Amino acid sequence: xxxASFRLAFYATAICLLISYPIAxxxxxxxxxxxxxxxxxxxxxxWINFLLRTYAWMSILENNGLLNKLLVLLGIGxxxxxxxxxxxxxxxxxxxxxxxxxxxxxxxxxxxxxLLEASSxxxxxxxxxxxxxxFPLSLPGxxxxxxMVFVPSVSTFVISKLLGGGKTLLLGDLIxxxxxxxxxxxxxxxAVSIVMMLIVLVCMFVMNKFGDGGEETSMF
Amino acid sequence: xxxxxxxxKDCVMTFDGETVLKSIxxxxxxxxxxxxxxxxxxxxxTTLRIIGGFEKPTSGDIFFDGKRVNDLxxxxxxxxxxxxxxxxxxxxxxxxxxxxxxxxAKQTESEIKSRVGAALELVGLTNFDKRRVTQMSGGQQQxxxxxxxxxxxxxxxxxxxxxGALDLKMRKEMQVELKRIQxxxxxxxxxxxxxxxxxxxxxxxxAVMRGGVIEQIGTPVDIYNEPKxxxxxxxxGESNILPGTxxxxxxVTFGGVRWVCVDKGFDTxxxxxxxxxxxDIQLVSTDDSPIKGRVLSVTFKGVHYESxxxxxxxxxxxxxxxxxxxxxxxxLFLTPEDIHIMHKSAGEAKAEGGDSx
Numbered sequence: 001x002x003x004a005s006f007r008l009a010f011y012a013t014a015i016c017l018l019i020s021y022p023i024a025x026x027x028x029x030x031x032x033x034x035x036x037x038x039x040x041x042x043x044x045x046x047w048i049n050f051l052l053r054t055y056a057w058m059s060i061l062e063n064n065g066l067l068n069k070l071l072v073l074l075g076i077g078x079x080x081x082x083x084x085x086x087x088x089x090x091x092x093x094x095x096x097x098x099x100x101x102x103x104x105x106x107x108x109x110x111x112x113x114x115l116l117e118a119s120s121x122x123x124x125x126x127x128x129x130x131x132x133x134x135f136p137l138s139l140p141g142x143x144x145x146x147x148m149v150f151v152p153s154v155s156t157f158v159i160s161k162l163l164g165g166g167k168t169l170l171l172g173d174l175i176x177x178x179x180x181x182x183x184x185x186x187x188x189x190x191a192v193s194i195v196m197m198l199i200v201l202v203c204m205f206v207m208n209k210f211g212d213g214g215e216e217t218s219m220f
Numbered sequence: 221x222x223x224x225x226x227x228x229k230d231c232v233m234t235f236d237g238e239t240v241l242k243s244i245x246x247x248x249x250x251x252x253x254x255x256x257x258x259x260x261x262x263x264x265x266t267t268l269r270i271i272g273g274f275e276k277p278t279s280g281d282i283f284f285d286g287k288r289v290n291d292l293x294x295x296x297x298x299x300x301x302x303x304x305x306x307x308x309x310x311x312x313x314x315x316x317x318x319x320x321x322x323x324x325a326k327q328t329e330s331e332i333k334s335r336v337g338a339a340l341e342l343v344g345l346t347n348f349d350k351r352r353v354t355q356m357s358g359g360q361q362q363x364x365x366x367x368x369x370x371x372x373x374x375x376x377x378x379x380x381x382x383x384g385a386l387d388l389k390m391r392k393e394m395q396v397e398l399k400r401i402q403x404x405x406x407x408x409x410x411x412x413x414x415x416x417x418x419x420x421x422x423x424x425x426x427a428v429m430r431g432g433v434i435e436q437i438g439t440p441v442d443i444y445n446e447p448k449x450x451x452x453x454x455x456x457g458e459s460n461i462l463p464g465t466x467x468x469x470x471x472v473t474f475g476g477v478r479w480v481c482v483d484k485g486f487d488t489x490x491x492x493x494x495x496x497x498x499x500d501i502q503l504v505s506t507d508d509s510p511i512k513g514r515v516l517s518v519t520f521k522g523v524h525y526e527s528x529x530x531x532x533x534x535x536x537x538x539x540x541x542x543x544x545x546x547x548x549x550x551x552l553f554l555t556p557e558d559i560h561i562m563h564k565s566a567g568e569a570k571a572e573g574g575d576s577x
Contacts, residue, residue: 118301118307119309120274120293121272121294122295122321122369123325123372124320124324125295133309
């Protein structure tokens with residue numbers, strides 16, 4: 001159960017990062033008007049309650065849901081995704097994506113354009129400028145994004161309950177059960193909570209340590 | 221000394237319909253120290269950015285060694301830039317900042333080590349190699365930026381107002397330093413500044429720009445002593461500029477007095493601008509001069525006194541080691557050599573003309 005929680009949170013974080021970085025990179029190079037339109041598009045779904053959005057995904061992913069109807073229409077055939085780990089990971093990615101995107105976008109927006117020119121001036125083409133200047137300088141944003149996605153993913157119980165159908169039991173579910181569920185036992189619940197908190201803290205500590213080595217910048 | 225290295229031919233630059241450069245023609249010799257001088261918005265930085273490859277001219281061509289390089293990106297040009305705000309990489313220490321270009325060029329570690337060491341020594345920052353650039357003073361960052369550019373052994377170094385952010389004393393020191401570095405490494409420097417004193421101190425050649433046009437190009441001495449029009453005269457040092465009438469060769473009227481001068485070749489009875497440097501005017505007693513005025517103010521400036529003297533409706537600016545008393549009546553004495561006659565500056569039409577005197 002510990003393993004499943006951390007594995008899923010890890011997948012969700014990694015997928016969020018892989019989706020967010022390219023989007024943030026492209027958007028950060030657009031004009032301010034395009035950027036603000038993008039921000040609105042990003043924020044609007046977040047005004048809807050988290051629970052409602054997850055229920056919506058539930059009906060999308062159902063065996064006779066929107067997704068499968070679409071797939072049948074396209075002639076691909078049904079997939080059964082609801083109540084699997086994949087569905088839980090998808091729910092995490094969807095819900096926590098903005099928390100990854102925004103910090104990365106902010107860092108990239110603030111990146112001094114003259115640094116890119118300096119890099120080009122010193123002989124680096126686009127790819128090398130990205131690898132040697134843009135990415136290292138965006139690490140603080142990546143780190144805070146990773147933190148902000150990983151921590152809630154590890155402890156979520158709503159997503160796994162609704163989209164995992166109780167099959168994928170995560171730490172969050174376990175804790176919830178001890179306090180509100182049938183297996184009422186606050187002592188075990190508290191113990192698991194503390195253990196989880198410690199593990200998360202250790203993870204964060206290691207990550208920040210690792211991050212400090214990579215970037216010598218004083219956060220800007 | 222005089223082999224041509226860079227040539228800009230009819231370079232025009234427009235941003236969003238606004239013309240920033242109007243047909244710039246300029247050539248730069250090998251090992252020359254050229255300064256683009258002008259007020260902000262005159263197009264000097266744009267000109268530099270075209271040479272660096274950061275901007276493409278809207279029309280016109282740029283040549284390096286006779287080869288057209290309009291479409292060559294910055295990373296393929298044998299040019300390095302010292303940016304206005306240094307643009308040092310904050311995630312790298314001093315050593316790695318300077319080594320950046322060498323690592324891109326895939327130099328060996330030992331080669332990088334010796335060249336970065338030499339560059340640090342050149343700018344006087346030996347033993348600073350492990351420092352973070354964010355912990356350094358403006359002057360030190362400036363030196364790192366110069367070292368980072370020079371270590372790549374470019375043919376041309378572009379400097380975009382590199383001393384703008386430094387205090388006066390530091391600026392003076394860096395002016396001398398830069399000139400020394402240029403002599404030592406023996407490459408072409410193209411320098412952008414709005415500070416006329418900086419331009420005169422360091423350059424072999426100064427190009428004075430205004431409104432996207434080169435108004436005058438020449439040695440600092442020529443530009444100071446023989447400004448082509450009132451704008452150049454006023455921009456290069458302080459000046460008294462009076463309207464006058466040129467009657468015939470060597471004969472001019474201004475300030476209500478008819479003078480003998482050393483200029484010729486103007487149309488008879490043509491309106492002109494008369495430029496007189498404040499330090500060329502001598503204060504004498506009212507009996508000895510045709511211009512009599514009253515002292516409005518006197519300011520002590522260290523080396524000299526700066527006085528404003530009102531005569532015949534014009535406020536004269538005078539630099540003199542003598543301090544007149546405020547309210548005193550004095551005479552202003554001029555020799556024919558002190559009087560510089562210029563065409564009325566009627567826009568950019570005459571800017572490219574040759575010797576129009």
